[in-house]
Amino acid sequence: MVSHNFFSIFLPVFYFITCVSSTNKINFREKEKEVLDKILGPGRYDARIRPSGVNGTDGPAIVRVNLFVRSITTISDIKMEYSVQLTFREQWLDERLKFNDFHGRLKYLTLTEANRVWMPDLFFSNEKEGHTHNIIMPNVYIRIFPYGSVLYSIRISLTLSCPMNLKLYPLDRQICSLRMASYGWTTDDLVFLWKEGDPVQVVKNLHLPRFTLEKFLTDYCNSKTNTGEYSCLKVDLLFKREFSYYLIQIYIPCCMLVIVSWVSFWLDQGAVPARVSLGVTTLLTMATQTSGINASLPPVSYTKAIDVWTGVCLTFVFGALLEFALVNYASRSDMHRENMKKQRRQCELEHAASLDATSDLIDTESNATFAMVRNATVQNHIQANNRSPLLQKPLVRHPGDPMSLEKARHCEVHMQPRPNCCRSWLSKFPTRSKRIDVISRITFPLVFALFNVIYWSTYLFREEAEES
Numbered sequence: 001m002v003s004h005n006f007f008s009i010f011l012p013v014f015y016f017i018t019c020v021s022s023t024n025k026i027n028f029r030e031k032e033k034e035v036l037d038k039i040l041g042p043g044r045y046d047a048r049i050r051p052s053g054v055n056g057t058d059g060p061a062i063v064r065v066n067l068f069v070r071s072i073t074t075i076s077d078i079k080m081e082y083s084v085q086l087t088f089r090e091q092w093l094d095e096r097l098k099f100n101d102f103h104g105r106l107k108y109l110t111l112t113e114a115n116r117v118w119m120p121d122l123f124f125s126n127e128k129e130g131h132t133h134n135i136i137m138p139n140v141y142i143r144i145f146p147y148g149s150v151l152y153s154i155r156i157s158l159t160l161s162c163p164m165n166l167k168l169y170p171l172d173r174q175i176c177s178l179r180m181a182s183y184g185w186t187t188d189d190l191v192f193l194w195k196e197g198d199p200v201q202v203v204k205n206l207h208l209p210r211f212t213l214e215k216f217l218t219d220y221c222n223s224k225t226n227t228g229e230y231s232c233l234k235v236d237l238l239f240k241r242e243f244s245y246y247l248i249q250i251y252i253p254c255c256m257l258v259i260v261s262w263v264s265f266w267l268d269q270g271a272v273p274a275r276v277s278l279g280v281t282t283l284l285t286m287a288t289q290t291s292g293i294n295a296s297l298p299p300v301s302y303t304k305a306i307d308v309w310t311g312v313c314l315t316f317v318f319g320a321l322l323e324f325a326l327v328n329y330a331s332r333s334d335m336h337r338e339n340m341k342k343q344r345r346q347c348e349l350e351h352a353a354s355l356d357a358t359s360d361l362i363d364t365e366s367n368a369t370f371a372m373v374r375n376a377t378v379q380n381h382i383q384a385n386n387r388s389p390l391l392q393k394p395l396v397r398h399p400g401d402p403m404s405l406e407k408a409r410h411c412e413v414h415m416q417p418r419p420n421c422c423r424s425w426l427s428k429f430p431t432r433s434k435r436i437d438v439i440s441r442i443t444f445p446l447v448f449a450l451f452n453v454i455y456w457s458t459y460l461f462r463e464e465a466e467e468s
Contacts, residue, residue, distance in 0.1 A: 036111075047119075051118060063090050065091075067235065072084050077297055080162055082162050088153070116142075126160050127159070133156070160178060179221060181230050199218050200235050213238070214240050217238070219236065261283075269327050309455065330436055
């Protein structure tokens with residue numbers, strides 16, 4: 001009975017208190033409309049007039065900028081440009097937009113129409129193409145805070161120019177800039193500053209196909225023209241080219257082509273079709289590889305690192321083809337010389353045979369006459385020796401004289417050339433064509449290895465110097 005009386009008394013009181021509280025509840029969405037109509041109503045705010053300076057002075061309006069890089073899609077070497085998608089934010093103070101926050105219940109007001117408030121006339125000075133995103137709704141908002149601060153945020157995609165220095169390509173690093181400046185307001189009226197703390201942010205899982213974003217730097221780039229000085233901001237993105245792609249696609253295939261061209265040195269010099277087809281095939285393949293590389297690069301006036309590599313590799317392949325031409329010429333020369341030697345030997349044998357026949361005939365006919373003359377000569381010689389004893393020793397030594405043999409041996413020892421290992425090794429190969437092939441087997445790999453040492457040491461040290 002008591003509980004029934006309790007509910008019958010206090011239930012109407014509770015219902016009355018609930019109804020009163022519901023009638024006194026404030027609809028803050030309606031308050032936002034009232035505040036917007038109050039601060040942006042006709043005759044109250046003019047978007048054509050810039051805000052005042054710091055502390056309401058007549059100084060320039062300060063606009064702080066920060067960026068969030070969402071993605072970097074392409075970096076084109078041939079067009080020297082890159083595409084980036086980013087969230088661009090500007091923040092400034094406009095004391096004309098102050099409002100009552102109802103004890104912190106209204107944190108900020110949100111607008112989607114940028115033309116209702118004053119906006120900085122910022123533009124991207126190195127932009128080629130650009131567009132905003134409107135799916136599903138325009139990706140833009142403006143927030144007005146109670147103390148008059150305005151935050152403008154928009155998502156945009158830009159294609160920006162990036163002048164590149166390709167002297168060290170593909171061992172290079174490129175610096176691509178993003179420049180933002182005022183178009184009409186000079187520094188007397190508008191100044192852009194980077195937001196303190198962290199002005200540029202990059203998405204963590206940023207992926208580029210052939211580059212790596214090493215770091216980024218923020219700086220100022222104010223420019224002076226005939227109409228005045230204009231405020232400018234820039235951020236430099238330092239990209240490092242991924243070398244592994246080029247090592248697999250260019251350097252290793254070129255080395256393989258050069259090594260394959262050396263196979264002709266080990267083929268027989270008589271295998272003309274095999275050596276010619278091998279040399280021409282490797283030369284055409286190397287030329288195709290070079291043209292494919294140059295097709296993906298702009299026609300610059302200086303020599304790139306890849307040009308040095310492909311040029312030297314093409315020279316080695318062409319040199320292997322010329323080496324076969326030289327071997328072929330030397331082989332034909334050796335054959336001609338061998339034929340001449342055979343003909344000379346045959347002529348000598350025929351001449352010797354004819355001389356032997358003639359000498360036999362002469363000996364038989366004049367044998368008696370020669371004997372008579374020989375006896376007379378001997379008698380005259382004996383009489384002359386008896387008259388002058390001083391002429392008994394001959395003035396000229398005969399070939400069988402021991403002294404003459406000793407002197408001849410002594411001269412032969414001094415005239416004999418000193419032993420040479422290279423000559424003795426080359427003497428194993430009797431023909432000149434074979435010697436050229438053997439020398440090429442050693443010379444070409446050694447020169448190519450020396451070129452690799454010079455090439456990599458030069459360009460890697462230059463890369464480290466530019467990085468430092």
